[in-house]
Amino acid sequence: MIEPNSGSDSLGYHVPGDLADVRAFVAARATAIGLPARRVELLVLAVSELATNTLQHTRGGGVVRVFAQPGVLVCDVVDQGAARRLGRSMPAADAVGGRGLAIVERVCDEVETSAVPEGTRVRIRLRL
Template sequence: MSTRATRPAETAYTEPTDLAVVREFVRDEAIALGLSRLRADLLTVAVSELATNTLQHTAGGGLVRIWAEPDRVRCDVVDGGAAPGFGRAMPAADQPRGRGLAIVERICDEVGIHPDGAGTVVSLALLF
């Protein structure tokens, strides 16, 4: 567990083939910052969903930043798209799409969203 804040590490992504690198980056950084393997895997799933949405719904790719604060690991997913619609109910089991953002909200301790100049920052946090 981190007892102090750290400087963000970051990685960019522009192509679907970059998603494996993003997942490995988030998992490795989260563990190095003090999250348990299980919690690091949860953060990895959330970031992967957001990065996948970036590639499906925006142009130009995105950026992932991750750092530790005294009681949590925080991760930002930054892209040039509009803010995603959080706060939705989980879609029915027979629906082919639409679960990703609902899953992100359920597995992260904090989810925030704010505009960032030409795009959007989705900020996630998992507590230690």
């Protein structure tokens, strides 16, 4: 198992085998923060999609951070990938890919992407 970084609010991931640990980490942190169980499932789905995209389309893995702000759970997924374009429509059923960000946008209350010193950050928020 990969270990959380200082403060236990972040976890790095580097290979596909780390995804189960990422999902467990996100679920545990979200539950501890007070996100209802059904919303925890949605958060885990969203983070799993983002982390999988990191491993498929970038080098060097990424970092997931989970923390609370007043009334909101915030989760950052940071990697070395290019900026993501938001506002995607759901691809056709026979499309090979392209659903990850569309799913994230549909299951989270807010999604934004920005450049940060470590690379690119996708920040998702779910109201508590």
